[in-house]
Amino acid sequence: MNSSPRQQLENTNMSAMSRSIVRQSKFRHVFGQSAKAEQGYDDIRVSKVTWDSSFCAVNPKFLAVIVESSGGGSFLVLPLSKVGRLDSNYPMVVGHSGPVLDIDWCPHNDNILASGSEDCTAMIWQIPDHTPSRPISEPIVVLEGHSKRVGIVTWHPTARNILLTAGSDNLIIVWNVGTGEPLISMDDHPDLIYNVSWNRNGSLFCTTCKDRRLRVCDPRKREVVAERLAPHDGMRPMRAIFTREGNIFTTGFTRMSQRELGLWDPTNFEEPIALLELDTSNGVLLPFYDPDTNLVYLCGKGDSSIRYFEITDEPPYVHYLSTFSSKEPQRGMGFMPKRGVDVSKCEIARLYKLHERKCEPIMMTVPRKSDLFQDDLYPDTAGPEPALEPEDWLEGKDDDPILVSMRDGYVPPKSRELKVSKKNVLDSRPATRRSVSACDASNLPPELVEKLLEEIHSLKATVLSQDKRICDLENKLSQYTNGTA
Structure with missing residues (x-):
């Protein structure tokens, strides 16, 4: 059954309203x-x-x-x-x-x-x-x-x-x-x-x-x-x-x-x-x-x-x-x-x-x-760059994050060492526990730092074994000398 022009107009208005209700996002x-x-x-x-x-x-x-x-x-x-x-x-x-x-x-x-x-x-x-x-x-x-x-x-x-x-x-x-x-x-x-x-x-x-x-x-x-x-x-x-x-x-x-x-x-x-x-x-x-x-x-x-x-x-x-x-x-x-x-x-x-x-x-x-x-x-x-230093923030300054563009895809910067000041609690620890930071690790690639640590451990083990060997030789020498006498 054909609808009247008035009904068609009402239907058109209703469909337009329903379209407008759908949120654009x-x-x-x-x-x-x-x-x-x-x-x-x-x-x-x-x-x-x-x-x-x-x-x-x-x-x-x-x-x-x-x-x-x-x-x-x-x-x-x-x-x-x-x-x-x-x-x-x-x-x-x-x-x-x-x-x-x-x-x-x-x-x-x-x-x-x-x-x-x-x-x-x-x-x-x-x-x-x-x-x-x-x-x-x-x-x-x-x-x-x-x-x-x-x-x-x-x-x-x-x-x-x-x-x-x-x-x-x-x-x-x-x-x-x-x-x-x-x-x-x-x-x-x-x-x-x-x-x-x-x-x-x-x-x-x-x-x-x-x-x-x-x-x-x-x-x-x-x-x-x-x-x-x-x-x-x-x-x-x-x-x-x-x-x-x-x-x-x-x-x-x-x-x-x-x-x-x-x-x-x-x-x-x-x-x-x-x-x-x-x-x-x-x-x-x-x-x-x-x-x-x-x-x-x-x-x-x-x-x-x-x-x-x-x-x-x-x-x-x-x-x-x-x-x-x-x-x-x-x-x-x-x-x-x-x-x-x-x-x-x-x-x-x-x-x-x-x-x-x-x-x-x-x-x-x-x-x-x-x-x-x-x-x-x-x-x-x-982005990864801080907008404020700790002292600035503590003094009452505020700043929004520093923004970076995503146009070319974000490429992370080269890793940076966290700088710890001399007032840090780590200063009271034994020197052996800070052996990596004793050399300026910020100027060395991480792979080299790891390799140096391995070599240090190896050298320590070698020194200990050589100490033991020297002690054994000295004991044998003293036994031999006493026997000859």
């Missing part, structure tokens, strides 16, 4: 894909410690994973290119005396890694570009200031050598790792701190706590500048991260144990910008945020899926995009900085999913027909 069709089996990392015994950290940290050079170990304080660092089955004798990083709880790569030096442990210390490690021949057991700095386990380590986004640690003693300490000294200490939290997140320029950080409060802290004023009781009604752990615009994105639970996400304006904590219920599950949602695209990836521990959302200034402000699903649950997750993605494949994010015995890269791409560089997908991103 270049990220509506982000596509997640697992790497091929041979591009994964197998035979990795992921840690079983009961702590809600991601257990994994990644940068354009290395993959680091907290693993099970007999000594309890080990983690594994692999070059990204070392895919496939892991050799059972591959050297670990073994300096902690208790289980490692959190690890974080320095944003300004791809060879520097921080770790926090149940042994109440945080340690700073220099990871060589080549595969070490023995376990790495000597940190370049040991940070001792907490009386209980150190569960959170996170680097300042723009200032060189500034590291924040948080422990089960409810204490937050900001360190200058170049001197090994604590700069700032805050004890405003009455209970266990769940997570800490810096804002884009590092002037503030936000925390979630077991007392169910979300706090915004100014570390240089040593005070809490804003707080919100129970952004999520449930009692289970929350997570909070700063967005590029200065809002705070949170994940938590409702009173009925449904998982929930929220977006908040820290200058007005009364009402959320957005609040969205997701599902019913026990796994804590770990948010990974990309400030270049304003996308947030939610990975629940024990889930087998990754959901991603776009944050915009249009209602409903947090827009669900899609879900990447796989068969096996995740034990943890690592998130690659934008510098490490493959621009030739329109890859906008890469996550590293931890299984029980392996690590699997997952690529997030935006399908495009053109082979040309996609300017709209890759705005300039935060």
Whole structure:
């Protein structure tokens, strides 16, 4: 039956309205894909410690994973290119005396890694570009200031050598790792701190706590500048991260144990910008945020899926995009900085999913027909050059990250040695433990340093054997002389 012209006009108007309701976004069709089996990392015994950290940290050079170990304080660092089955004798990083709880790569030096442990210390490690021949057991700095386990380590986004640690003693300490000294200490939290997140320029950080409060802290004023009781009604752990615009994105639970996400304006904590219920599950949602695209990836521990959302200034402000699903649950997750993605494949994010015995890269791409560089997908991103020195930041200066172009694909700079000043705690250690730094290692390639160490050990062994031989000969000579007499 033919419709009247009036009905046709109404139908046309309705279809135009429905088209206008569909939100326009270049990220509506982000596509997640697992790497091929041979591009994964197998035979990795992921840690079983009961702590809600991601257990994994990644940068354009290395993959680091907290693993099970007999000594309890080990983690594994692999070059990204070392895919496939892991050799059972591959050297670990073994300096902690208790289980490692959190690890974080320095944003300004791809060879520097921080770790926090149940042994109440945080340690700073220099990871060589080549595969070490023995376990790495000597940190370049040991940070001792907490009386209980150190569960959170996170680097300042723009200032060189500034590291924040948080422990089960409810204490937050900001360190200058170049001197090994604590700069700032805050004890405003009455209970266990769940997570800490810096804002884009590092002037503030936000925390979630077991007392169910979300706090915004100014570390240089040593005070809490804003707080919100129970952004999520449930009692289970929350997570909070700063967005590029200065809002705070949170994940938590409702009173009925449904998982929930929220977006908040820290200058007005009364009402959320957005609040969205997701599902019913026990796994804590770990948010990974990309400030270049304003996308947030939610990975629940024990889930087998990754959901991603776009944050915009249009209602409903947090827009669900899609879900990447796989068969096996995740034990943890690592998130690659934008510098490490493959621009030739329109890859906008890469996550590293931890299984029980392996690590699997997952690529997030935006399908495009053109082979040309996609300017709209890759705005300039935060580079490895720090914007501030520690002294400048401590005096009250703030600066946004120094940006680099992704047009030709990012090429990491030559590795730089972390400079530790003479005031460092390492100065009180025996000279033999600092034998590498005694010669100016910054002027030597890592391979040569390793070779020199091998030769030193060999020479020591030779000297000891020669000493023993000389003693034996002297004894025989004295026996012969006494016998002749």
